[in-house]
Every structure is written in structure tokens, then in C-alpha cells.
Amino acid sequence: MDVVVSEILQKSESEALKYKSIEVKKHLELEYDLGTLLAVDNNDFESKFLRPDKREDYFLNLARDNTQLLINQLWELPTERVEEAVMVKLPPAKTLLPRMKPVPKPKSLTKWQQFAKDKGIQKKKKAKLSWDQQLQKWIPLYGFKRAQAEKEKNWVLEVPQNADPNEDQFAKKVTARSENVAKNELQRLRNIAKSKNVKVPRVGVTNPDNASSKELQTAVTVAKASTASLGKFQDKLPKEKEARGVADITPGASRKRKLPPVAGHIEKKENLEILDSILNKRPKMNIEQAVAKQIQSTKMDLSDNNHHERSKGGGSKSKNKMGKKPKGGKGQRSGGKNSAGRKRR
Amino acid sequence: MRRLSEERTKVLFEKLAKYIGPNIKQLIERPDGVYCFREQKDRVYYVSENLLKLAATVPTENIVSLGTCFGKFTKSGKFKLNITALNYLGAYAQCKIWLKPSAEQQFLYGNNISKAGLGRISENCEKYQGVVVYSMSDLPLGFGVAARSTAECKMADPISPVCFHQADIGEYIRCEEDLL
Structure with missing residues (x-):
């Protein structure tokens, strides 16, 4: 019996000699962060071991010693046994590691979300x-x-007052709904394209029935510029405005096209041409003026008649008088600049 | 500083023609050099070519005013004459109204001219034609629109308006910050 015990003891001793001691002496204590299994050795290297021939062994030993110290620390934590294995629960990490990948960008808002945010519209729970x-x-x-x-x-369903009585109101409702769905889908795709910064080709006016005036204006502008001469010879309505934001697809019809600079005398000639076209316009019938003229002339006639009546008694004498009298009016006033108004008699 | 587009030139000349008629030609064809109309921030300036050449060295956005401001284009595309155009309107006006000294102040405060204040009116003045208003000593005071033709004026009662006020030299004080 004694023999067996001493044998075992001997064997364990010889085995223990193969391994190094678990006790390591350090001048300065290591700093541990057990959460990340990190130990930092602040001790200086011993300069005599730093020669090229001894360096490798020294570093190897140093690494082993420090690892040993770290493991020692681990054993001081409360352990538990799970299925024949000894477990240690690591404390939360103290060291902050930089992240490997860049911080993800915040999701870009959809057009509606952006609008709601700007206007302060809050979502209501229904x-x-x-x-x-x-x-x-x-x-x-x-x-x-x-x-x-x-x-x-x-x-x-009620048929609206000014609607076609033969129109199927149910079918109308269904199409309106499906169109709305399609519109939403289009907007969803547009939002995705916007968030991924993808350029989407224009689709034009998808539904002229409920297109906005802006869309229609855009369509008109584009259609006008879509001639062989880029819309240069297209007529324009008096107050027509060109749509914004289509300059890239309507090269000829930029909104504020700067007229090319020309020499002064050419510009003068152009201006004179425009002026002539304005001044030589065939005058419209000016009712105001015509009426005023008529009133004037009838008045003159009346006053003339009065003179006739007064001068009836005079006979032939009066006729001569009439001839001598200055021509006072007949609707036409031929006074110079200084005369103000008709001469009063 | 841009040239006026053809439409805008048309609108401008149509407006000027109401006041000075064919005399616009004299604005364009001047013996003392070439003068032209330029547009800057919807305002129209009447500038001599020489001045324009000098102005070319200044960035457009830094130019506040140059030459004579004739007026401005409204957002709806109409043209509004400014009092600053009076120098030229007064010189070439076709239809004139002279004010009695007693009515001058009323007009310079921005009121219409009533028959009572009318000293003299040029003949053949049509209704709603642009008129230039002078004091009795031939000093241009402003301009407006004739409310009545010359013939109608004679029969009008003293308080009825003869000319609707548009601009007067009192604006140089009243609207100092708006004038360019």
C-alpha cells in the first residue's frame, strides 16, 4: 500500500517538474480587462535579454507568464460546472474597441415623411x-x-348630377381604387430610388385626368420643345409660363434665355421695328372718341341753327354776315398751342 | 443686366406709347449717342451705350441701378411706370394737364385731380389716355390717366375727377426706399 502511494507521489512530482510554476512574480501588477480577456503588462523589458540570440526565448517566456497571470485571474472568478466543463462568467468589458465598419447612415425619409416633418404633422393612431x-x-x-x-x-351608388347616366359608377370606383394603388406603388418606388440616389427616367403624365397643373405644364413645355427645331417656331400664348426643371430635356427652350449681345445699332433697328409694329397698328374703333365727336358736332349744329333763327329777320344781309363770321368749331378745333379749349361766344 | 425680350419690349413700348406716342422714336434714335433699354431684376433701365460698357465690368448681381429706371414689370407681366421716368415723359408728352397752384399740393400728396384744380388741358385728349401733369409754370409734377376726354371735361362738375393719379414727384420723399 505504502509503495503505491509513494509511487503515485513520485509520479506526480515528476509530472509537476515538466510544467512551470503557476506563480509568476512581477515588479508591477498587470492591468486586466477580463471581459475581453485582456492583460496589459506595464513592466519594462530587461535589456540584457534583448540581444538577438536571446530575444525569442525571452518574449516567449514573457508571453507565457503574462498568460498565466491572466488565467490565474480567471480562476478567481466564481466558477460553475456545466456538463463536465468548468465555466466562468466573464464580467462586462471595460475596454472600448473601435468598430470595424462605418456607422450606418440613417434611413432617408420618404417624401411624405419629409413633408410631415417640415410641417410638424404628427401621425395619429387610428x-x-x-x-x-x-x-x-x-x-x-x-x-x-x-x-x-x-x-x-x-x-x-348615387349618380352625380352632371355625370353621364350610362356610366357605371361601380366600375368607376374600382378603377379609381386600382389607379390609386398603382400611384402609391409608383411613389414607393420613387422613394426607394431617391434613397439610393438612382436616377429614374421621367414617365411623363401617367393619368391626364387627375394630373396636377404643374405636371400638365411640364408636359406642354416638353411637347413644345419636341420639334425638329427644338420648339423655336412654336407659338406662345400671351401669358404662358414655361415649366421649371425640364431644362435638361428641352435644350432649346430654356426658361430665361439670355438674348445674345448685339451691337447698338442692330438693337436700335430691332427696337424701331417693334415700335413701328405698335404705332402702325390699325386703330380699333374708338367708341369713346366717336361719341365725343358726335356730341360735339350736334352741338355745333344746334348753335348754328340758333344763329339762323336769330338772323331770319335780316334777310340777305345776314347771309353776308354768316360768311364773314369766323368758323367757330364744327367739331374741329384748330387752335394753336396757346388756346385752351373752344372759343366761347 | 439683360436685353428686354421681344414681348417685354412690346409691353414697354405699348405703355410708353400711351404717354408719348410716336415720340418713343426720339428716345431710341438720339443724336447724342446710342441709348437702349436694359432689364435688371424686372426693372427696366434706359441707359446710354457708353455707360453700359462701363457697367459691364461690374457683376450683374452687384448692380443696383444704372441709367434711368423707367419702371418695372409686375409678376403678371404688366409694366408699371415709375416717377423716375418723368424726365423723359415730361419732355415728350402728347397730352398735358396744367394744374392751378392751389391744386398742386393735393396732387403731390397722391390724390386724383378734380375739375376744380384743372388749370389747362391740351386739346384732343382722349379718355383714359396717359397724361403728364405740369404746374402752371411748366414744371412736370407727375403723370396719370385722363379720366375724361377734353370735351367731356368742359361739362364736368368741379368735384369730378379729371385725371387719375399714377405717380408724382412727391414720391421721391414718400417712397424714397423703393425708387431706384
């Missing part, structure tokens, strides 16, 4: 169920029960 007065029951916000309820409610 109730999942709402009470319907007409059907006398609770109706969900969406889902097949909602669709059923809608069908039940709209079993008859």
Missing part, C-alpha cells in the same frame, strides 16, 4: 375597430371584413 352607425356593428380598419362591410354599405 382605432383598429370603429362603430358603424349604418350597419350597427364594429368594423375593422382593414381586412376582408372591412371590404365586406364596404360592399354591404355601398350596394347602391
